[in-house]
Amino acid sequence: MKSLHVEFFKSVVGAENVYDDKAHLLAYSYDATKNHYEPDAVIFPRNEEEISKILTYCNENKIIITPRGAGSGFTGGALPADGGIILALEKHMNKILEIDMENLVAVVQPGVINMDLQRVVEAKGLFYPPDPASQDYSTLGGNVSENAGGMRAAKYGITKDFVMALRAVLPNGEVIRAGKRTIKDVAGYNVAGILIASEGTLAVITEITLKLLAKPKLSKSAMGVFPTVQKAMEAVFKTMASGVTPVAMEFLDNLSIRAVEQKFHKGLPVDAGAILITTVDGNLDEEIINQLEIIENSFFNNGCSEFKIAKDKEEENDLWFARRNASQSITIYGSKKLNEDITVPRSKLPALLEEVDKISKKYSVKIPCFGHTGDGNVHTNVMVNGSDEKELKAGHDAIVEVFKATVKLGGTLSGEHGIGLSKAPFMGLAFSDAEMELFRSIKRAFDPNNILNPSKMGL
């Protein structure tokens, strides 16, 4: 990067917040995809005003900017694919600014870690439901930019359902506010709505106002064992349609169950086609009992062979152990995991899992599946030997077929992870030319010089 530019950035944020040494460039060149792209400089802005000055300058000088939270994304959203500067928000822009107990609202900077907010609000009897698997390290700015989901989405929805307002800096340096600390606000276009899930391509988010709930006082978990994955998937959508809305309704298929058992010897039902693990919550014992009864009945009506309710916290942890350790356990099937987060309408889950089985056989690759079936979101993991070129190709071909089957069933390429770089080549499977052209028009409306996180989302 030209020293002229570096000097300008130092004059804005201080010399101690601008780096272009090899160590920093390397440290900020990767994310959870394990791909590498080196930026030309890494900048740690201290406030919105500095971000505004940096964007104004970059816009005038056509310098590319990639905003970055924790860099824990699975699709390369925070990777500087075209060089330029990394705007790293986790160092200074990481304050919880306000917990408004009167309106049940939190105001945070983008670099706040999801779990840090959860802990602070729960200590006050409040509740922030979105719980992506990365919750211990991913930032709320990243969560908003990717519209993160999680296990509790079945009942509580995803990040977008909790964003009330945003402050952001446009590529031209202008600061905008979008939304209000009110449930209702219909003045002007819903700019907050389009900034959510925009993967850092439209503006740099500088402040997030989130809706909080009162924390439910009680919760209980249960597990059901099913002979086949199809039966389990039918049980999922029929249970969800029966009038009960569990907080979570997660599943593991046979391959995932076997993997966890092989690694941890927990006495899991290794011959089961699938297990479902569910949690209900509420404020009264009667609510908990009632919900679990409905679920138990529905499970048994749909082929469940065993239903177990956790009696205490320890048993609950045991029930959830398999689900929590599925992701790391399935590595027994291959050194390289091609991990997708497709989502279909719940009633299409049986058909989806059938298609995945066919694809697995066709390409001779193992595809263990687990995930958030309560909202139709299945983590399909194509496992291959990463050093075997032929197998890797078969894996990638299998993924394309999984995407095609998903779209055919009315589903989406991504329920949680976003498009970024990884899924960009597949946008054409899901969107028409007119839809892609509209995306590009929206991008131009916000960022006419294309300086903000270009090359993402297949635009």
Next chain:
Amino acid sequence: MKSLHVEFFKSVVGAENVYDDKAHLLAYSYDATKNHYEPDAVIFPRNEEEISKILTYCNENKIIITPRGAGSGFTGGALPADGGIILALEKHMNKILEIDMENLVAVVQPGVINMDLQRVVEAKGLFYPPDPASQDYSTLGGNVSENAGGMRAAKYGITKDFVMALRAVLPNGEVIRAGKRTIKDVAGYNVAGILIASEGTLAVITEITLKLLAKPKLSKSAMGVFPTVQKAMEAVFKTMASGVTPVAMEFLDNLSIRAVEQKFHKGLPVDAGAILITTVDGNLDEEIINQLEIIENSFFNNGCSEFKIAKDKEEENDLWFARRNASQSITIYGSKKLNEDITVPRSKLPALLEEVDKISKKYSVKIPCFGHTGDGNVHTNVMVNGSDEKELKAGHDAIVEVFKATVKLGGTLSGEHGIGLSKAPFMGLAFSDAEMELFRSIKRAFDPNNILNPSKMGL
């Protein structure tokens, strides 16, 4: 309108669906604002393909289009302020296409009346919560375009919280899909999110996919009487923050109570500063009892002098009578109602009502208030003698001050009604130049020739 254009439209939708006679132009020249703007033609398209052909033609010939549902909007969103054609969707595009019991989803055309959907889904044990006061005649297309709210927003949210996917025709005639029949979908920009509340300025919505809930089995209503409106407003936000989320938490101030009593003689507490009317719902008696206990305690801790729970349906109707008839009753205070739907964070309700009181005294106009305090939404009605120019001006000046007070308290110009023509002059009070310029950029991205509902939203 040139006969050439009329002939083209007839060739697309059939002669029986194109009108440019005086009677039709007049019939489609008004909405609930009672303002009049005559269109040049009224067209009743029969399907999406016809809408696409009409938009393509209008875009090429720079003919202005105003999409219209029931014309029941309060801000002129459906008025053809600049002439051109009215695209009337209520005649043919009014089918409920699907009630998907497996995924709890409804698919409807834009001309379906809100209450018609509610009735159909409730007969199946399901529930569509958004209930604008216009629910008996307003269309779901209009509800989406204005992001309609209602009484049940305090617990269930507003229209945007139920829209899962849309089909729409862009001004260039291209058909796009936005969103999916899934809770999670993070592929591509959230185009559905920006079409909601865009007041027909970005695209013509042709199909709406809505989330449904299981219908709660039980509900119960109660009323609290308060000595002052400030006490009542404090009770509102403290109750909502105490861990209970009632379906509705509505209020009437003293002027509104007196107006209903004068008109209907129901034995209402005419000396009360305000009454709060609330409803809770759930599936178990224990839930209902528990919620009402929390509310009762919170009300009494905040100055409530009387709390009454409706014992049966009849008593419930009695409790709600005052709220349902407030709007028509307050006309005793003036022939012309300047009716606004400002919304503030709930904790600012006491301060807002105090400001309204001051403004009322300053301009010597009565401002009865009632509305959806559970979500901070207050219908402020400046009542004047419509034939008294001086009083009318005082009323309008008072409204400007109400807007200013609202914005100062972190609130919004509109919680439900949108901006349209009526509130367009006040956009500058709420939005910066940069924010207005961004709105215009978004408008241009969708509609470069500005043919779709121009002159709305102060753009």
